[in-house]
Amino acid sequence: MTERFTDEEFAFLRHARFGELPARARPEDLVTLKETDPVPDYADLAYDARERAEG
Template sequence: MSERFTEDEFAFLRHVRFGELPTRVRPEDLVTVKETEPAPDYADLAYDVRHRAEG
């Protein structure tokens, strides 16, 4: 036979297991993410450095 818990009991059990929740992030604290171009491969960077060194 399984026990039936109330919402308050579930809230208490969550608090005991996970502790205090972090404070909620306010909308004005959010940051807009801007996509950038992906970084070139390492092989491409090595080729460019060698090419520049050889002139």
């Protein structure tokens, strides 16, 4: 037997479990992301470290 909840009951249960939501972020508070070069593969990093260690 499944219970049927109303929207108000679901809202109360969400509030009881998670509390108040944080304030919504304003558009002027957002940060523009800057694309960077991709990170080299781990295998490349390990190879470079081995080369440096061996001289």
